[in-house]
Amino acid sequence: MYTSCTLCPRACGVDRTKGEKGYCRLPADIVMDCALAHHGEEPPLSGTGGAGTIFLSSCNLGCIYCQNYQISHSTRGRELTVIQLARVMLDLQQKGCHNVEPVTPTPQTPLIMEALCLARMQGLTVPFVYNCGGYENTEVIRMLDGMVDIYLPDFKYGLEADALLFSDAPEYPTIAIEAIREMVRQTGDDLEMENGIATRGIIVRHLVLPGRLENSKRALKRLKSKISPNIPISLMSQYTPIDRVKSHPQLGRRITGNEYHQIVDYALDLGFENLFIQEVNDDTLTPDFNRENPFDSSRTPDAK
Numbered sequence: 001m002y003t004s005c006t007l008c009p010r011a012c013g014v015d016r017t018k019g020e021k022g023y024c025r026l027p028a029d030i031v032m033d034c035a036l037a038h039h040g041e042e043p044p045l046s047g048t049g050g051a052g053t054i055f056l057s058s059c060n061l062g063c064i065y066c067q068n069y070q071i072s073h074s075t076r077g078r079e080l081t082v083i084q085l086a087r088v089m090l091d092l093q094q095k096g097c098h099n100v101e102p103v104t105p106t107p108q109t110p111l112i113m114e115a116l117c118l119a120r121m122q123g124l125t126v127p128f129v130y131n132c133g134g135y136e137n138t139e140v141i142r143m144l145d146g147m148v149d150i151y152l153p154d155f156k157y158g159l160e161a162d163a164l165l166f167s168d169a170p171e172y173p174t175i176a177i178e179a180i181r182e183m184v185r186q187t188g189d190d191l192e193m194e195n196g197i198a199t200r201g202i203i204v205r206h207l208v209l210p211g212r213l214e215n216s217k218r219a220l221k222r223l224k225s226k227i228s229p230n231i232p233i234s235l236m237s238q239y240t241p242i243d244r245v246k247s248h249p250q251l252g253r254r255i256t257g258n259e260y261h262q263i264v265d266y267a268l269d270l271g272f273e274n275l276f277i278q279e280v281n282d283d284t285l286t287p288d289f290n291r292e293n294p295f296d297s298s299r300t301p302d303a304k
């Protein structure tokens with residue numbers, strides 16, 4: 001799959017085994033930034049022991065505002081063998097993490113799945129969480145049937161114009177919905193839990209962007225009409241402008257409490273009941289960049 005890469009919808013067709021670089025600029029190796037117990041994810045993922053988050057380098061999206069810019073826009077990191085990544089997964093389990101959760105596995109999926117198989121043979125029992133940006137090749141997602149326990153995709157855009165402008169991602173709304181439909185086919189449109197910890201299912205994440213309420217509303221409408229009003233949705237309020245967009249006319253500020261609550265109300269009016277909602281108020285939404293955000297992810301890279 002690395003010799004003519006179509007691992008994501010960009011379908012660059014490059015031979016990554018020969019050093020050719022596609023949009024993500026990744027080689028045909030596993031490149032990881034760090035792995036840690038993440039206590040800032042949604043409660044059923046973080047629990048008390050943390051999510052076993054594995055931050056992988058680079059990304060197949062080009063979000064200009066990415067909250068993990070230093071990781072997602074760089075190909076630097078530790079190059080790992082499949083055996084080493086399997087050990088990372090087992091270490092996270094041993095430390096008490098409730099799952100293993102590679103972030104943006106999309107461009108590195110084949111070797112990650114190989115590592116997962118190896119780790120399973122060596123005693124990994126916690127759920128495997130596929131945490132991605134939603135810009136997925138549905139054919140690749142289909143190949144993961146039976147291996148992924150919990151899907152954690154973004155659905156960032158209901159408006160294609162915003163997807164192009166902010167993430168350089170043509171046809172994002174259509175492509176992401178198709179991928180999410182396949183994820184739901186595999187794991188169902190709900191989240192199964194044991195003792196408050198997620199074991200199987202899906203959560204769709206949506207980061208509310210400042211002034212882009214129509215984009216959020218269209219995204220929610222699409223999720224309802226094309227997927228299911230039952231699907232768990234995490235509405236994220238923690239958008240913080242990074243240095244490179246601080247003077248951007250739209251993205252240069254945080255969202256207001258009023259904007260966030262409008263989107264929560266809209267989701268409720270559409271009939272979504274399985275919502276993860278963050279507590280916000282306008283005092284904590286002023287541009288205080290040292291403040292811890294409601295999901296407590298400022299001490300670690302953001303999982304999204």
Ligand code: SF4
Pocket residue numbers: 005006007008009010011012013014021022023024025026060106107108
């Ligand atoms: S994974 Fe990377 S090289 Fe492969 S199609 Fe996507 S952006 Fe291109």
